[in-house]
Amino acid sequence: MNPVVLCTVARMMAPVLLLFSLVLTVRGHDSPGGGFVGGLLATAAFTLLLVAQPEELVRRRPRVDPTRLAITGLLVALGSGLPALFLGRPFLTGLWAQVPLPGGGALKLGTPQLFDAGVYLLVLGTAMAFILGLLHGEEEEAREREG
């Protein structure tokens, strides 16, 4: 495999993939998509970057701990069910609001979107934690073999 090609393509594709993962997440309530697929796609984007430039991975450790990201996602997803509880309705009941836009349309905002965002973070965090753990383990083994 040619690392130059892979690097260039990875750098070009990763932002596109990330953007697409966000699109999938947002449209996911009424059409195919959602936080789970979105999170997986975002993981794919980051993994592509990791595979393409492993040296940079070593130099720049991820600034966000993926486990904490996953846990934040869990809290966001759990928290998205709470507003309904305070209104005396069952946990996780979807609450929607129409926010009028200046252009004349209306934006549909609701707790299920918050839930999707939580799932997105949870999936991204968990999958990244596994992948980074595996890469880290391989590095350690390589070092052991050399040293």
Place this chain on the structure above:
Amino acid sequence: MERYLALSIGALFTAGFYCLLRRSTVRLALGIVLLGHATNLLLFTVNGLQRARPPLVPEGAEAPTPPFADPLPQAFILTAIVITFGLLALLLVLVHRTEQAVGTDDTQALRAELPDSER
């Protein structure tokens, strides 16, 4: 079609249990993977194969137009795959750590480390 799927489910279960009975811990993990696949395929088959539309409500309608596929088995399978994936990751870490600690993936060697009274 069901017949072929049933045969493959049987083959997967057989292969899975065969792997589980081997002495190597890596095969153990493989056996669990195969069992997971067999179960998911079984979930898929048992609930009836049919040609149908995805269970999506078209724009402007109140209900999906029949014939549409039953979404519940798909949800079950998706959840089961995620759970199997998570537990498998745990199992692989465990197999790896055990192999590091014992120096082999042979389960008999693991037993030999026990004190005499428990052999």
Place this chain on the structure above:
Amino acid sequence: MTPPLLLTLPLLVCLGSAALAHLCPRRAWPRRGVALAAMLALTAVGLLLLVEVRRQGVLAVQLGEWAAPFGITLVADLLSALLVLIAGVMGLTVVLYSAATLAPELEAGAYYALVLVLVGGVCGGFLTGDLFNLFVWFEVMLGASFVLLALEAKQEQFEATLKYMTLSLVGSAVLLTAVGMLYGVAGTLNMADLATRLPGLERPGLVSTVAVLFLVAFSLKAGAFPLFFWLPASYHTPPVAVTTLFSALLTKVGVYALVRTFTLLFTQDVGLTHTVLLVMGGLTMVTGVLGAVAQYDVRRLLSFHIISQIGYLLAGLGLLTQEALAALIAFLVHYIFAKSALFLVSGATARASGTYDLQQMGNLYRSHPLLAALFFVPALSLAGVPPFSGFFAKLALIRAALRAEHWLIAGTAAGVGLLTLFSMMKIWREAFWKGHPQDPAAKQEAPSSVNVGWGVLGPCAALALVMGVLGLGARPLLELADAAAGQLLEPTGYIQAVLRRPP
């Protein structure tokens, strides 16, 4: 509090605080504090839930307001509420005991988050209203238990976890197969909906097959004969606090699942399924107690007793009379407390003598008289000696067997009770009564220097107190158990609460 809040809180408290505990700084005390607060909250919620269910009958809530057979249902009858309360109490005890016994670096790690996830999974199993979610909560609980078991990263723990994990995952595959086939047969997995549909199905043979698959899956999780081998192979390796938590809650979810499915769903072919349960119960009792007789490691010995006591529960379910089910529930409550107390005391004796091997122990009666007393209460209670809680539960069970004219099971239960007493007396004789093996002269000596603090003894004493209270005040517990058994045998209340159909 409204039912939606009351039913969701046990899960929210456990899972939310597990996330919080993991976000805390990597020190022992903040995480310990979060876990303690969560368990106190869970106990309070469990108590409220029990009171409300006793007052209003079965409570149910549909998460996200998706109607019953399709959505995720949480439902609590008396049995579920009682078990959630017990999960809270046991969680509290174990967290307190962990704070006193565990190494600080273990506490500063993922330990408390895992304990909270495990208790959350257990509560989810007790409260869920459909079988697929039961599977999911089982996996949540198992995932946490795998990591807890191997947390200290000792080699014997790796071995134990490998065995436990493999057999559990095979069990999960069987459970998922059963769930999938049941959906194929009945077209629903909501337990209330299933209860109304199963009797009218055209293919009763297929339902019986699925029932037996469930029986295999759940009895593997419960540790029943002949599927209990993972239990004595793994329970003696983790720290005592973890073993206590496992013995108190893990196998009980399996028993709960058996009780729920074999009273609510699979009652069409009682001649097959419940006879199998009865036979399994008897064999589980006998093999468990005989396995215990041969052991000299305290924790292994107690692990075999877990199995033996599971046999009593299965026998109660196999009899399927109101009296037997009530006895089962009373026995379950008593035995969770007695077994946990014994495990906690075994940890304390190991601290006092430096070993779990009975042959190496001795003379603890003179050196630690309080510890001896704290062993004596749960040991007699487990064996079923009056006036402790075990006596009434065991008596009720044997009486139910006699009333149902199952002489063999009644005789087995009584005989196994005697063997349990013998086994407890063995621990008493070896650990507490006989002189210390290295130093025969120590018999007349003053107490040895090893001091066991109140952080360790406190939880043991609290459980001993509970057992005394449950023994002397057995009537309220037996009445509650009778009411819960009534709900199990007359499930219309349960079905109506879930499906919201007019009576």
